[in-house]
Amino acid sequence: MISCKKSETLFLNNTKRKGMTEIKGKKFICLGLAIVLAAGSSMGCAKKKEEEKDTSEYTTAQKPEESKKEESDKETTEQTTKESTEESTKENTETTVKNPVPQISKEQIASYSNDVVTWGPGVQMADDGRPVACVAFQEQYSSLGADFLKENEKVIYLTFDEGYENGYSDKILDVLKEKDVSAVFFVTMPYVREQDAIMKRLVAEGHVIGSHSVTHPSGGMPSLSIEEQIGEYQELHDFVKNTYQYEMYLFRPPAGIFSEQSLAVASHCGYRSVMWSFAYADWDPDKQPSHEEALNKMKGRLHNGAIYLLHAVSATNTAVLGEFIDYARSQGYEFKKYEK
Numbered sequence: 001m002i003s004c005k006k007s008e009t010l011f012l013n014n015t016k017r018k019g020m021t022e023i024k025g026k027k028f029i030c031l032g033l034a035i036v037l038a039a040g041s042s043m044g045c046a047k048k049k050e051e052e053k054d055t056s057e058y059t060t061a062q063k064p065e066e067s068k069k070e071e072s073d074k075e076t077t078e079q080t081t082k083e084s085t086e087e088s089t090k091e092n093t094e095t096t097v098k099n100p101v102p103q104i105s106k107e108q109i110a111s112y113s114n115d116v117v118t119w120g121p122g123v124q125m126a127d128d129g130r131p132v133a134c135v136a137f138q139e140q141y142s143s144l145g146a147d148f149l150k151e152n153e154k155v156i157y158l159t160f161d162e163g164y165e166n167g168y169s170d171k172i173l174d175v176l177k178e179k180d181v182s183a184v185f186f187v188t189m190p191y192v193r194e195q196d197a198i199m200k201r202l203v204a205e206g207h208v209i210g211s212h213s214v215t216h217p218s219g220g221m222p223s224l225s226i227e228e229q230i231g232e233y234q235e236l237h238d239f240v241k242n243t244y245q246y247e248m249y250l251f252r253p254p255a256g257i258f259s260e261q262s263l264a265v266a267s268h269c270g271y272r273s274v275m276w277s278f279a280y281a282d283w284d285p286d287k288q289p290s291h292e293e294a295l296n297k298m299k300g301r302l303h304n305g306a307i308y309l310l311h312a313v314s315a316t317n318t319a320v321l322g323e324f325i326d327y328a329r330s331q332g333y334e335f336k337k338y339e340k
Contacts, residue, residue: 099340101249102145102267109226109268112144114261116222121148121277128152129303134277144263149277150305155336156328157307158183159274161252162191163216166285166313169198175322177205182337184274185312186212186252189236192243203244208338210250211236211271220257226265233269249340250274274338276309283311295320299327 122133134148141148150157160172162185169185176183185202187209192199202209213221214232221229233251241247251271253262258273266273278301282289289297294316298308310317325335 099147099272101270101272102143104144104264104268106226106230106268109261109264112259112261112264114222114259116220116257116259117141119256119275121279125303130305131277131303134275137275141260141263144260144273145267145271146258146263146273146275147307148275149303149307150336152304154304154331154333155306156302156333157305157336157338158310159210159252159276159307159338160185160310160312161212161283162187162195162312163212164191164313165195165198168315168318169195169312170201171318172312172321173198173201173205173207175318175325176207179322179325179335181325181335182207184208184210184250184338186210186250186274187236187240188212188216189214189239192236192240199240199244203246206337208250209240209244209246209248210252210274211240211248212252213254216254218255220255221253221262221265222257222259226261229262229265230269233266233271237269250338274307276307277303278306279309282314282317285313285315288314288316291316291319295323295327298324302328302331302333 119137120133121131124132126132126135130149130152137146137148158176158181160183162169185207187199191212199209211233214236217223221232224232237248249271251266252274253266256275258275263273278298280289280294280297281287282294298320310321312318328335
């Protein structure tokens with residue numbers, strides 16, 4: 001409207017105020033221009049409002065193609081989460097069911113016999129090569145959470161007893177790392193307190209740490225009272241857990257001495273008792289077998305589900321370990337981790 005008035009003034013000056021009819025004509029032209037401009041402005045505003053409407057609609061509900069993409073991404077994420085959860089649940093279930101520790105209350109322990117059980121793997125083998133004695137003991141005492149040998153498959157479980165350090169544990173760990181084998185190391189309280197670096201390495205490299213008691217009583221666990229036995233489990237368990245953030249779940253009875261009652265105490269404390277299906281005289285550093293003798297014994301007694309007991313103080317064990325692992329694998333055996 002401002003430009004129209006300016007045009008009108010110029011026109012009046014130049015025409016010396018010609019007739020009113022002509023002026024009125026000009027006014028009508030300006031009025032028409034104003035109407036057109038107003039209409040254009042109105043249409044622009046309407047278009048802008050329509051765009052704003054479109055924008056506001058897709059602010060809370062994305063544009064169709066974006067909405068479909070988000071829905072697809074959401075479905076993919078939900079499916080991945082579901083699969084991950086199901087896999088985790090499956091793994092936890094398998095771990096729980098695989099080797100459940102019998103639930104025995106403290107009140108029930110006294111009902112079991114504390115007579116020491118005489119046992120040993122023996123030399124008699126079944127047709128499948130498994131020690132007859134171990135098969136029988138496994139059937140008799142598995143209900144009390146004891147393992148004398150494992151599943152009847154071509155698998156081997158390596159276990160080492162660590163009563164004290166003789167300078168070979170690091171070398172043994174080097175071999176196991178090179179061969180990608182997990183083993184169980186049964187430790188006593190003195191060993192744990194004195195060998196911090198080795199304990200940390202055991203945890204870091206994924207080996208299983210088992211309890212071998214606090215004091216390693218020469219008469220075995222049956223020589224202690226029920227309360228003393230529980231104390232042996234709890235003291236070492238708590239120390240390892242607090243120091244290395246590791247919870248033990250396997251126990252090797254000192255000297256392999258056990259009774260039904262001592263097995264019941266172990267189960268009550270949440271531990272499986274791990275015996276063995278192969279062992280030989282390797283524990284005396286001053287009376288070590290030759291390389292050939294040790295290797296031949298270890299190779300000659302291969303059998304399904306074997307639990308090998310080796311002492312980490314042995315120079316011979318350290319020397320033949322890698323060779324034995326290679327041989328066993330060449331015969332189709334797998335070295336398995338002793339899971340909970």
